[in-house]
Amino acid sequence: MTQYAGVDEMPESQRQKQKKQTRKHLITMAFNQLAKDGLxxxxxxxxxxxxxxxxxxxxxxxxxxxxxxxxxxxxFGARVTRRLHELAGGGSVHEILEAHLKGLAEFEPFYTRLVREGSLLPESARNTLIMIQSAVSFHLSQAAEREMAAGIIRRLPMHLLFNTWIGLVHYYLANGDLFSPGKPVLERYGKELLEHYLTLITE
Incomplete structure (x- = not known):
């Protein structure tokens, strides 16, 4: 009985592998298409x-x-937060935000669609987006707590610390056609936005 089960499992494993590859391919194509034509x-x-x-x-x-x-x-969230998880052990606020920008810049067309059309998303998709932002906020708050205690940055409510950062980034992305027509916004303004934000929170 076990022998027959083993024989039956081999083609099933191959089918499962092909199914996973097709699913992954669909997600990749959907990612590209959604970035191009909108959510x-x-x-x-x-x-x-x-x-x-x-x-x-x-x-x-x-x-x-x-x-x-x-x-x-x-x-998308897995790809962006992967950079942040690598720094979670002891990254500075500067390093966390720089990693965040790099992650977003790699997928800027898609993320810009999320920023512009997020309020129109179905509830399940909105909840997923909230979880992504929560992961970013968590890593930022850990670094900020350390630097507030060390007197490096000003003591600010965590929600304001995160919302000010994300609001700044989102404003530039949502209005990219004005700030950087035809070119990636974060490539052009990312460093400047990061430096400006740090001046706002540094003691």
Whole structure:
């Protein structure tokens, strides 16, 4: 009985591997398509076409469009917060924010869509976005607590510390067509925004 089960498991493992690869490919294509056409305007048919699969294949992996969108935002969050987790042991406020900017800059077109269209997202996707921001806030607050205690930065409420930073970044991204038409906003202004923010909170 065990022998037959072992034989049966081999092709199943191969199918599962192929299924995971297809799912990963769909997420990548969806990520690119959503960045290009927007979170609201992009259709699942557009994603299927970009991925080179049938429309039905999308729904074989994701029961609804909202489920796919939430998974794409999850993937984005994992990529951005990976940099922050590497610094979690003892990074400075400067290092945390610099890592945050680098992570966002790699995916600026998609993140800009999130900033501009976030209020229109389904609840599950909004909750995922909130979790991403909470991870950034957590790492920033840890570094800030150390530097406040050391007298390096001013004592400020943590929510203001984070919201001032994220608000500054979001304002520039949301108005990128004014500040940096045709060019990445964070590449042009990221360093300046970081330096300006640090002057606001430094003792």
């Amino acid at each position: 609201i305007n992009t259709r699942t048919a557009d994603i299927a076409k970009a991925a080179g699969v049938s429309h039905g294949t999308v729904f074989a992996h994701f029961p609804t469009r909202d489920a796919l969108l939430t998974e794409v935002i999850n993937e």
